[in-house]
Amino acid sequence: xxxxxxxxxxxxxxxxxxxxxxxxxxxxxxxxxxxxxxxxxxxxxxxxxxxxxxxxxxxxxxxxxxxxxxxxxxxxxxxxxxxxxxxxxxxxxxxxxxxxxxxxxxxxxxxxxxxxxxxxxxxxxxxxxxxxxxxxxxxxxxxxxxx
Numbered sequence: 001x002x003x004x005x006x007x008x009x010x011x012x013x014x015x016x017x018x019x020x021x022x023x024x025x026x027x028x029x030x031x032x033x034x035x036x037x038x039x040x041x042x043x044x045x046x047x048x049x050x051x052x053x054x055x056x057x058x059x060x061x062x063x064x065x066x067x068x069x070x071x072x073x074x075x076x077x078x079x080x081x082x083x084x085x086x087x088x089x090x091x092x093x094x095x096x097x098x099x100x101x102x103x104x105x106x107x108x109x110x111x112x113x114x115x116x117x118x119x120x121x122x123x124x125x126x127x128x129x130x131x132x133x134x135x136x137x138x139x140x141x142x143x144x145x146x147x
Contacts, residue, residue, distance in 0.1 A: 001132035004112050008136075011039035012046035017115070019047060022069070023088070026095045026118040027111045033103020072120070084122035091117045108136045 004027060007013040011031065018025040031039040055062050084091075095118035102110025112132040119126050 001112060001129045004115060004129070004132045005135050007043075008108060008111075011042040014043035015047040015050055018043070019051060021120065023092060023095075023118040023120055024115040026092065026099055027115045029096055029099035029114070030103040030108070030111050033100040034106070036103075082124040086122075088120060091122070108140070109133055112136070 003013050003016050007017075007027070011028075014025060014028050017027065028040065028043055031043075051062075095114040098110050098117070099114040102108065102114070112129050116122060116126055116129045119129075
């Protein structure tokens with residue numbers, strides 16, 4: 001949640017999402033919806049730079065990580081506790097559409113919701129990302145009060 005809020009000011013922070021969980025990077029589509037190519041460029045260059053350096057330093061770790069991601073696709077979820085039983089594909093499509101629409105209409109609140117939907121598995125504790133809605137709402141309130 002904090003990364004989302006900070007990424008509105010410093011787009012390179014999206015690197016964290018893109019290089020860890022990958023799918024929450026869907027929040028970057030908000031900037032694409034706004035046609036903010038500078039934000040997309042900052043996030044892309046930072047991500048590519050860190051990925052390139054880490055690949056040079058540990059190429060086997062990258063291969064192992066990609067193999068893990070591929071192996072997890074389609075694997076049945078065995079879990080205890082609450083989770084959202086909706087497959088990732090439809091959730092990613094909905095998250096992408098929500099983030100793009102949010103960018104087109106300048107609704108920042110759509111980003112934490114889209115990122116939450118895009119998580120590989122939405123557990124009960126995943127909803128903590130929605131805490132980002134609080135500072136985004138406060139920021140919006142301040143902006144509408146300004147002269």
